[in-house]
Amino acid sequence: MADLLPVPELVERILATVSPLPDFPQPLMDALGLALAEDVVAPISLPSFDNSSMDGYAVSHADVVTATEESPVHLPVVGEIGAGRSGLMAMSPGTAVKIMTGAPVPRGCTAVVPYEWTDRGVAQVRITRAPSDGQHIRRAGDDVAEGDMLLEHGTVLGPRHLGLLAAVGRATVRCRPRPRVVVLSTGSELRDPGTPLGRDSIYDGNSYLLAASARAAGAIAYRVGIVPDDPRTFTDALSDQLVRADLVVTSGGVSEGDYDVVKEALRSLGTVWFGGVAMQPGKPQGFGTIGDDNTPIFTLPGNPVSSYVSFETFVLPAIRRMMGKLPYSRPVRRARLTHPVSSPAGKRQFVRVLYDVDRGGAFVTPVGGHGSHLLGDLAAANALVVVPEDATSISAGEMVQVLLLDEDF
Numbered sequence: 359m360a361d362l363l364p365v366p367e368l369v370e371r372i373l374a375t376v377s378p379l380p381d382f383p384q385p386l387m388d389a390l391g392l393a394l395a396e397d398v399v400a401p402i403s404l405p406s407f408d409n410s411s412m413d414g415y416a417v418s419h420a421d422v423v424t425a426t427e428e429s430p431v432h433l434p435v436v437g438e439i440g441a442g443r444s445g446l447m448a449m450s451p452g453t454a455v456k457i458m459t460g461a462p463v464p465r466g467c468t469a470v471v472p473y474e475w476t477d478r479g480v481a482q483v484r485i486t487r488a489p490s491d492g493q494h495i496r497r498a499g500d501d502v503a504e505g506d507m508l509l510e511h512g513t514v515l516g517p518r519h520l521g522l523l524a525a526v527g528r529a530t531v532r533c534r535p536r537p538r539v540v541v542l543s544t545g546s547e548l549r550d551p552g553t554p555l556g557r558d559s560i561y562d563g564n565s566y567l568l569a570a571s572a573r574a575a576g577a578i579a580y581r582v583g584i585v586p587d588d589p590r591t592f593t594d595a596l597s598d599q600l601v602r603a604d605l606v607v608t609s610g611g612v613s614e615g616d617y618d619v620v621k622e623a624l625r626s627l628g629t630v631w632f633g634g635v636a637m638q639p640g641k642p643q644g645f646g647t648i649g650d651d652n653t654p655i656f657t658l659p660g661n662p663v664s665s666y667v668s669f670e671t672f673v674l675p676a677i678r679r680m681m682g683k684l685p686y687s688r689p690v691r692r693a694r695l696t697h698p699v700s701s702p703a704g705k706r707q708f709v710r711v712l713y714d715v716d717r718g719g720a721f722v723t724p725v726g727g728h729g730s731h732l733l734g735d736l737a738a739a740n741a742l743v744v745v746p747e748d749a750t751s752i753s754a755g756e757m758v759q760v761l762l763l764d765e766d767f
């Protein structure tokens with residue numbers, strides 16, 4: 359097993375090769391799901407002016423402090439302020455001004471009486487309940503103060519962050535963009551879904567599996583689809599695609615077969631490493647750079663489960679690093695194993711499992727067998743148990759390391 363590269367070594371090599379993409383200002387709606395490449399400090403306060411939290415009457419608190427049902431207070435109504443209208447800047451004691459929710463309170467107003475505590479009078483208002491001093495006034499800066507640190511560098515922007523950025527007037531924010539990931543699948547036996555299938559051919563599931571995984575990781579995925587097992591055709595397809603690629607992923611053609619096209623086409627470049635990694639599935643791997651821009655390329659094995667597990671282990675951290683998203687690798691969770699599993703010595707084994715949580719805690723149950731062609735079982739699973747290199751079996755009831763495949767992180 360000495361010739362197999364340990365998984366962490368290849369991950370380290372990948373992270374040392376792949377750089378974060380340069381950041382630039384992006385319109386807010388394009389920034390959803392991207393990592394901030396700046397610290398955002400509040401350019402204004404929120405609210406930016408004192409305003410009413412109720413539809414009602416702006417008053418001087420001292421004028422209404424005695425108001426009750428039995429002994430109402432009557433005040434002349436001298437004006438009206440709607441939201442977005444700043445006409446009336448000040449009011450005198452002994453008067454009331456109609457005010458709408460969100461409208462700026464005039465100077466001299468120290469409380470707002472909601473309509474429900476009044477007769478809704480137009481020329482004069484009858485007030486039957488007293489607000490406390492300052493009640494129903496939202497003070498400038500009581501949410502966010504100008505100069506506050508709002509969002510830190512590296513924050514992955516979700517809807518709430520974008521709402522806040524817009525509310526403080528930011529139209530753009532500096533983010534690293536989504537990497538453009540080109541996905542090619544090799545194999546003369548492959549056919550496109552929706553076309554007839556001969557007895558010796560199979561549908562190209564992998565380019566969908568990998569392109570969808572790239573998109574789910576936040577990348578822009580270009581699914582090129584099928585390239586036959588011919589090195590020349592493969593090289594031509596690759597150079598055509600390089601102009602739009604920040605990263606290339608291929609599937610198939612990297613083991614020991616007589617037609618292992620990817621290896622054959624790329625080996626002579628001398629910039630792509632091919633070899634075995636101490637993992638199962640996913641042993642045959644290739645990683646390096648190609649073209650004038652040293653574009654990273656991952657040559658993943660063709661067996662569907664191997665391809666998927668390889669993507670999770672190697673490509674996902676690279677995409678996240680390009681986007682400035684931490685952590686790079688999927689976080690390891692813990693759960694209790696319901697059935698025993700075995701694992702080859704010296705290899706990190708990824709076991710397809712169903713993860714579930716009940717009142718007894720988190721459990722994982724193996725789904726199907728170890729075969730790396732078992733795509734049906736992969737689709738039925740929602741997590742992978744990671745069996746460490748030094749373990750050959752784990753008993754039912756033990757706590758294990760789990761990767762939750764649908765988890766946002």
Ligand SMILES: Nc1nc2c(c(=O)[nH]1)N[C@H]1C(S)=C(S)[C@@H](COP(=O)(O)OP(=O)(O)OC[C@H]3O[C@@H](n4cnc5c(N)ncnc54)[C@H](O)[C@@H]3O)O[C@H]1N2
Binds near residue numbers: 560
């Ligand atoms: N003599 C040896 N043979 C194999 C070894 C080995 O060490 N010595 N390793 C095995 C392992 S492990 C894997 S994984 C595979 C990887 O092979 P390749 O990357 O060269 O992939 P292919 O031979 O092209 O295909 C393997 C398998 O996957 C199917 N496949 C390929 N592409 C797709 C696709 N786009 N969609 C769906 N299915 C796909 C293909 O038909 C084959 O069945 O090598 C083992 N052999």
Ligand code: MOO
Binds near residue numbers: 638641642
């Ligand atoms: O490692 Mo292969 O990737 O087991 O099927």
